[in-house]
Amino acid sequence: xxxxxVFLQGQTILIDKPKYWSSxxxxxxxxxxxxxQFGISKLKLGHAGTLDPLATGLLVLCSGKMTKNIDAIQxxxxxxxxxxxxxxxxxxxxxxxxxDATFPTAHISEGHIRHLAGNMIGEISQQPPIYSAxxxxxxxxxxxxxxxxxxxxxxxxxxxxxxxxxxxxMPQVHFRVLCSKGTYIRSLANDFxxxxxxxxxxxxxxxxxxxNYSVEDALKPDxxxxxxxxxxxxx
Numbered sequence: 001x002x003x004x005x006v007f008l009q010g011q012t013i014l015i016d017k018p019k020y021w022s023s024x025x026x027x028x029x030x031x032x033x034x035x036x037q038f039g040i041s042k043l044k045l046g047h048a049g050t051l052d053p054l055a056t057g058l059l060v061l062c063s064g065k066m067t068k069n070i071d072a073i074q075x076x077x078x079x080x081x082x083x084x085x086x087x088x089x090x091x092x093x094x095x096x097x098x099x100d101a102t103f104p105t106a107h108i109s110e111g112h113i114r115h116l117a118g119n120m121i122g123e124i125s126q127q128p129p130i131y132s133a134x135x136x137x138x139x140x141x142x143x144x145x146x147x148x149x150x151x152x153x154x155x156x157x158x159x160x161x162x163x164x165x166x167x168x169x170m171p172q173v174h175f176r177v178l179c180s181k182g183t184y185i186r187s188l189a190n191d192f193x194x195x196x197x198x199x200x201x202x203x204x205x206x207x208x209x210x211x212n213y214s215v216e217d218a219l220k221p222d223x224x225x226x227x228x229x230x231x232x233x234x235x
Contacts, residue, residue, distance in 0.1 A: 010065035012066055014213055030221055045061055047062075077161060078210050080205055087199060103193070116195045117164070124160060125158075126187045127187060128184050129186050
């Protein structure tokens with residue numbers, strides 16, 4: 001079977017999304033590259049779960065008939081590593097927006113941090129960030145935020161399976177989280193700050209696993225297309 005038919009009939013592609021790229025930009029880059037290299041006019045390609053532009057890491061793309069597996073892949077556990085910064089908050093819960101408040105951190109000990117992480121394992125209720133793509137009354141939440149309009153955001157139940165604090169370098173707290181579909185790590189950062197009677201925002205985030213898929217097996221969009229081109233030229 002020729003390489004083009006492999007993608008047309010169905011393939012899973014693991015991409016390491018660069019920082020500042022949207023998930024759609026990464027998907028569009030890969031789709032356009034495949035179409036151009038093989039002269040394909042149309043390629044069905046979808047992704048199993050978005051990443052925020054400021055996040056990096058594993059983006060699972062599915063082509064052709066493999067797009068039928070997207071829902072099943074999205075339901076699998078996801079692993080993230082990253083950094084919270086204590087002592088401040090932003091409306092988006094990350095660095096997409098400016099700081100809106102600062103808080104004391106002198107009362108926070110390493111023991112407090114590790115104890116709180118342990119208490120957040122299990123089923124928890126989260127309020128998604130208003131700067132998110134969730135729809136409400138036919139609009140994305142971020143549209144309400146940018147228009148400075150108040151909107152009620154429903155809590156959602158999510159599962160935290162593992163929550164490890166890997167390093168503490170105040171005010172930075174490095175972590176690893178294994179969680180269910182629908183978990184907002186930005187909201188986890190915001191709740192973490194509240195739990196310490198302070199504030200916190202998400203400084204860095206990287207998705208490292210989706211089910212059995214690992215970012216170690218993924219390539220940056222440009223690297224994927226370069227490898228594809230090299231393999232094509234060797235045929």
